Amino acid sequence: MWSSTLTAYLHYLGFMVAFAALVVEHQLFASELSLKQAWRLVITDSLYGLAAVTVLVTGVLRVMYFGQGTAYYLHSPVFHVKVGLFILVGLLSLYPTISVITWISGLRKQEPPTLTTAQGQRFIWIVRGELLGLALIPLLAAMLARGVALPFLA
Ligand code: HEM
Numbered sequence: 001m002w003s004s005t006l007t008a009y010l011h012y013l014g015f016m017v018a019f020a021a022l023v024v025e026h027q028l029f030a031s032e033l034s035l036k037q038a039w040r041l042v043i044t045d046s047l048y049g050l051a052a053v054t055v056l057v058t059g060v061l062r063v064m065y066f067g068q069g070t071a072y073y074l075h076s077p078v079f080h081v082k083v084g085l086f087i088l089v090g091l092l093s094l095y096p097t098i099s100v101i102t103w104i105s106g107l108r109k110q111e112p113p114t115l116t117t118a119q120g121q122r123f124i125w126i127v128r129g130e131l132l133g134l135a136l137i138p139l140l141a142a143m144l145a146r147g148v149a150l151p152f153l154a
Contacts, residue, residue: 002050002118003066004065004066004132006147007058007061007062007066009055010054011055011056011058011059011062014051014052014054014055014058015051015138017050017051017054018051018052018134019131019135020049021045021047021048022041022048022127022131023042023131024098025045025127026124026127026128026131028035028041028044029041029123029124029140030120031115031117032112032115033112034109034112035112038103038107038112038113039082041100041103042100042107045096045097045100046125048093049093052090052093055074055086059083059086063152073144076144077149077150078140078143078144078149078150079144081140081150082141084138085140089134091131092129092130095123095126096123096127099113099119104142140143
């Protein structure tokens with residue numbers, strides 16, 4: 001019972017930290033970044049990555065051991081949409097993550113990143129898209145837990 005409880009707790013905690021990290025990234029980001037801001041973005045994005053992995057690992061554990069049986073999830077369109085959305089958010093996060101990784105060598109030489117307006121706009125809109133995607137996933141999770149079907153498939 002404790003392993004199931006702990007897995008569920010880490011699933012929620014991972015989600016909360018991932019969402020909070022994205023909000024912080026959104027707040028920190030500016031088209032002209034100081035060294036300090038850029039380092040903070042690197043750290044926040046790493047925390048986001050760690051939290052997303054926690055959500056994924058605990059989600060897989062719930063599917064395999066602690067949920068309503070693997071077959072239930074694998075045959076559920078709601079589950080497919082939930083995981084699809086999670087993958088989509090993961091793909092979106094590649095752009096900010098790759099961006100901050102490319103800054104690191106410059107930051108080590110005390111050089112802040114220089115971004116074009118287009119790059120800055122892309123970064124911020126992608127983070128907003130991730131936040132929207134993440135905000136929708138708990139709705140699908142709640143539907144999944146209660147056996148509620150997708151309205152357009154019912
Ligand atoms: C950001 C991504 C995710 C969020 C926000 C999220 C959120 C949640 C929440 C809030 C619940 C509890 C639902 C309830 O009891 O009302 C839940 C349950 C669950 N999640 Fe996730 N989840 C995410 C990703 C995943 C992934 C990637 C998987 C699988 C690979 C997964 C598998 C599950 C399973 C199996 C349950 C238990 C559902 C049940 O009780 O039947 N989750 N999730």
